[in-house]
Amino acid sequence: DTEVTQTPKHLVMGMTNKKSLKCEQHMGHRAMYWYKQKAKKPPELMFVYSYEKLSINESVPSRFSPECPNSSLLNLHLHALQPEDSALYLCASSQDSGAGGRVRAFFGQGTRLTVV
Amino acid sequence: ELKVEQNPLFLSMQEGKNYTIYCNYSTTSDRLYWYRQDPGKSLESLFVLLSNGAVKQEGRLMASLDTKARLSTLHITAAVHDLSATYFCAVGESGGGADGLTFGKGTHLIIQP
Numbered sequence: 001d002t003e004v005t006q007t008p009k010h011l012v013m014g015m016t017n018k019k020s021l022k023c024e025q026h027m028g029h030r031a032m033y034w035y036k037q038k039a040k041k042p043p044e045l046m047f048v049y050s051y052e053k054l055s056i057n058e059s060v061p062s063r064f065s066p067e068c069p070n071s072s073l074l075n076l077h078l079h080a081l082q083p084e085d086s087a088l089y090l091c092a093s094s095q096d097s098g099a100g101g102r103v104r105a106f107f108g109q110g111t112r113l114t115v116v
Numbered sequence: 117e118l119k120v121e122q123n124p125l126f127l128s129m130q131e132g133k134n135y136t137i138y139c140n141y142s143t144t145s146d147r148l149y150w151y152r153q154d155p156g157k158s159l160e161s162l163f164v165l166l167s168n169g170a171v172k173q174e175g176r177l178m179a180s181l182d183t184k185a186r187l188s189t190l191h192i193t194a195a196v197h198d199l200s201a202t203y204f205c206a207v208g209e210s211g212g213g214a215d216g217l218t219f220g221k222g223t224h225l226i227i228q229p
Contacts, residue, residue, distance in 0.1 A: 033216050035216070041221075041222075042204055042219035042220060042221055042222050043159070043204075043217075043219050044219075045216035045217065045218070048215060048216050055215075056215060056216060058216075088158075090158060090159065104149070104161050104164045105149065105161070105164075105217060106161065107151075107158050107159040107161070108158060109157070109158045110157075110158045112156075
């Protein structure tokens with residue numbers, strides 16, 4: 001199983017809504033990531049979890065709140081988003097040996113988020 | 117700050133031709149990735165290159181890495197229409213612990229019959 005599964009695939013939410021994006025992997029990877037990708041742009045790193053601890057937070061606004069309940073799951077809680085937050089949100093996972101021995105990073109299919 | 121530059125950003129070519137996409141990065145890295153993205157889709161992993169001189173081939177695509185020059189190339193041989201997509205290189209910084217990837221801007225490749 002080399003899959004990273006993201007749900008939902010599409011989400012439309014109002015600016016006052018609270019919603020969550022979910023990501024799951026069963027490859028035993030201990031590093032999980034959230035990226036944001038706007039149209040015709042490269043993915044941009046938002047958060048990194050390593051061994052269920054937040055290790056990188058790339059100055060993302062607090063209306064995005066990540067959570068890693070266990071080593072297989074990663075959530076992204078959304079609250080009071082703005083229309084400019086509309087984008088494709090990608091989850092990824094990779095092996096992390098802690099010694100630079102990481103190999104391929106697998107990406108989920110993404111959640112296409114539209115904020116209205 | 118790690119910077120990743122890809123060129124060209126846009127490439128239109130005919131079927132049967134060969135071409136190369138270049139990826140330069142600014143700091144030491146222990147891994148470089150190539151991804152393919154079709155419109156509206158996620159990223160498909162093509163190659164991961166982990167050492168100087170690494171060369172990997174899959175079908176009509178071949179990737180190489182020169183860590184001294186901080187340069188990777190993705191070479192397309194005898195292009196076919198199905199290879200039309202956006203190709204990204206991505207680089208992870210050296211060192212232990214999990215870190216994310218920094219992506220180049222992508223090369224939008226159109227292959228015309």
